[in-house]
Amino acid sequence: MKITTRDLTVFYGEIPAIRSVDLMINSGELVTLLGPNGSGKSTLLKCMGRALTPDRGTVFLNEQNVAHLSARKLATIIAAVEQEVQVAFDFTVREVVEMGRFPYLGRGESAGTRDKQAIQYALETTGIAALGSRNIHDLSGGEKQRVFLALALAQEPRVLLLDEPTSGLDIHYRLKIMDTVQQLSATGITVITAIHDLNLAANYSDRVVLLSGGTVVNVGGPEQVLTRENILKVFGVDVTIEISRSNGKMHISPV
């Protein structure tokens, strides 16, 4: 599903967090939001998922204004994984993932075949089917992150918003999460993710949105956007950029 923002503006007090952001993200695209801390990545994601009402501007899903959708309807289209989810009480992994079916089930209705299929698909796609009966609090950070991704997938969303899905994870889990995210985007889900790791962004994104001070500096393919000049301008860091001859992957490292 296509997601468009028009003139999106949010103020925190008097300080603008994002200012007149116009973006158009196509169906099935994997788009990364990049920028320093406080550049507006999380705010932008929150507006897209309607967790935050913008002071000005609109978010559209295809031609539909998200503000006009019911909470439940919205949850069947957009799923979001927050930066840090704290689970109260000792739920099992399966119980957490099952909650993804909330928008589909009426009060007192129990999960049907279709719900069970969606839950199983979510568990398998994220590689946590074997952890189903484990206590969520006994898992490692990387495993937990996949549980919340599975929870989002159980919603069968058309758009997935991920706020720093790889933060705090080791290199193995970072790549594993991004591989899964890439597969999901290949199935037609539109994925928008905020990431700090430039190399992950460079090698997994279809397009990159570079943000600074709440405005969009640049949008485009990783090679066009993640240039030495842009990175110096936005992050204030001088880098070298190499492109591997063997696999064509970009490698950005500080000088």
Next chain:
Amino acid sequence: MFQEKSGIIFLILTVLLVISMAVGIMVGPVSIHVKQILIVVIDQLPGLNLAGVHENARTIITELRIPRVLLGFLVGGALAVSGTIMQGIFRNPLATPYILGVASGGSAGASLVILLGVATPLAHPLGALGGAAMVVGMVYRLSWSRGTTSTYTLILAGVALSALCSAITTFLIFLAGPYEQHRILFWIMGGLWKASWPVIMVMFPLIGFGMAGSLFWGRDMNALALGENTAFHLGIKPEQVKTLLLGLATVITALSVAVAGTIGFVGLIVPHILRLLMGPDHRKLLLASVIGGGGFLIAMDAVARFIMPPSEVPVGVITAFLGAPFFLYLLRRTRTGMQIG
């Protein structure tokens, strides 16, 4: 397999409830035999007329013990359901039904009515309800800001106003004469001695409706355990659900305080025991709280009447004596899953 396990727990809880009801009817200054209970119950059925029960025993069973057991079920169930809701919404295992000031507001209200010497039968419950409503109203009002209520402010405002109300109650006790002092203390200690059929007729529909209503919100409460943001992305309106459930929990707690005073620990430990037994899924936990909380208070009330006959120990003493050690045990084995900061 999971389904089977919770099915067995529900069966056990129901059996325990029935046993505690039977014991609750048997125990007291005049002990009643199980056979007599059965005969009286069967005798109520139309078309049958069995001899063999003394008229006194019949009166004790139908006019005293059965209403008392039913009130125990309602109050115990209400406190446990309310505790489950408070702990779930506040994501805090220490939350109790009284956290928003219902009990101390109720005590202050009832104390004032007693001190003023209002003697109509409804005066004390209405005083308690009024006090509870005033305090909870203020707590909500204080925590309401820009369309949302902060759960932290709710808890803090509840604690602060509870302390204020306790001080008011203490002051009222200080002002009162010996007779009123005794009555106030007796009221605060809490107990099921107000049980009668008219009380049951009023409370059963109100508390019963509240408890039944809560059962439909188990899934919402589960989602809220993931935090309000995540719950929102699952299609919940956290503010609406929170207001509704806290309101419901507050109302059934206030009703139980109005008829039974402040009975501690039921609303704290019953949800904990049940969560340990059957996991945190609120769809099961809320129903289990109705059955388990009801059974627990009936049993504790039977103990309270049994240990020092012919006088009855305040049931709050029993729930605390059995509850506090258990609670300390829980504190010792508290795990990350129960601590949410």
